[in-house]
Amino acid sequence: MRQALWLLQLGTPSLPTPSSVSKYLKEFLMDPRVIDIPWIARWLLVHGIIANARSGKSAKAYQKIWLPKGSPLRVYSEKFRDELQSILSSQEIKVFLGMRYGSPSMRESLDQIRSDGFDRILVVPMFPQYASSSWGSAMERVYKLLAREINAPSLRVIPAFFDQPEFINAWANRIRAAEYQNYDLVLFSYHGLPERHMKRCADSCLQSNGCCDKLNIDNQFCYRAQCFETTRRIQQILHLDDSKLATSFQSRLGRTPWIKPYTDELVLTLLNQGKKRILVCSSSFVVDCLETLEEVEIRLRENFITAGGEKLEMVKSLNADLDWVEGFSKIVERHKFLK
Structure with missing residues (x-):
């Protein structure tokens, strides 16, 4: 057929x-x-x-x-x-x-x-x-x-397909290849969205600090909750300790509140906590683009190094591997x- x-x-x-x-x-x-x-x-x-x-x-x-x-x-x-x-x-x-x-x-x-x-x-x-x-x-x-x-x-x-094993395994393979053990932390940076977009998905969105901690029927269409679920599933594959990872959101535009934490602010907070070597994984993308290659691999790295960090590397996207x-x-x- x-x-x-x-x-x-x-x-x-x-x-x-x-x-x-x-x-x-x-x-x-x-x-x-x-x-x-x-x-x-x-x-x-x-x-x-x-x-x-x-x-x-x-x-x-x-x-x-x-x-x-x-x-x-x-x-x-x-x-x-x-x-x-x-x-x-x-x-x-x-x-x-x-x-x-x-x-x-x-x-x-x-x-x-x-x-x-x-x-x-x-x-x-x-x-x-x-x-x-x-x-x-x-x-x-x-x-x-x-x-x-x-x-x-x-x-x-x-x-x-944020939770599909083929997608999760593909990202886990790339993080392994980047030798994540040599970094202080793996940062999962997803594209950001205005908070009002989240609140329109479900009445429960952003109503409590832990509303995205677990994916359920109430937040099944919540982008932020799905991002955290992707992080959790990759974490399980790699056996990453909670202290060795973080999740954040990038690419915000304008003055209205966007979903948090913000990637550019979080990396500086992590640096102040002694995380001087960070590996960034942009797993809301399946191909490299402006948001990964320029925003993360160039600009975020430059800001992190300028602030005193030792190393910030980006895991290349899935592309056509x-x-x-x-x-x-x-x-x-x-x-x-x-x-």
Whole structure:
């Protein structure tokens, strides 16, 4: 049975230039699931302030990490698609890649899926943990695009895979390879979100200090709780003592409260506690991108060393490494259409 596997990624500017970055930021930040304020206020904020203020600075950041073939996120995502295709070809599955923002767009990739004659589509947002602003936004776009189809295809969706053994083992393998025993602490740094996004997921979110300590039916859609669950599962595989790890959140934007603790502040607190050698694992990403390569590997490291730290290293993401590609193919196998 022929079926399409539709991989959905966040997206990236096409070039590391202020104009390209500005175009990307406008598309990204005008998404009401990303900045959840009334349209006119969002338009004025994004077009009048953020895009103009950040495009130049962000373009310089992209220039530091840009690869000969383009943006790391796109290069690694395309390589992952191609490597996965080589494994899944025997199962009559063709793999497609679409970007929520930027190119290749989800519209373009869906058009290719349909022109190739597929009427069964297996969709997977490539965000390990569920967040309305990433996973939810991608799926909302899927449903809107398919709603325009006269002959709507059959659809199956692979859920967030933050707790799947293939994902957990892939990260554990990388942390082992980085020789985590030689560090004072392993820091699991996840992408941050505004606190108000968490509170909209469940009434219990952020109502107590320990509300994310255990994943349960009340917080099952809480991004922060899923991040802590990912940390716990990797910890179990590596037999890491609680004193040898921490979890934090990066990439905050604006003045509104974001989920805590903040990565940039926590590393300095840890340094004051004598943690001079830190290994950082950004396990809310499956490919290296601006947030890992520039924010963590360059900027966070520089700030830590400047403050007196001895060493801060980042574990490279899963990218298109063979063990992750093979592991992900097993996730696909569990969710694909059956004959």
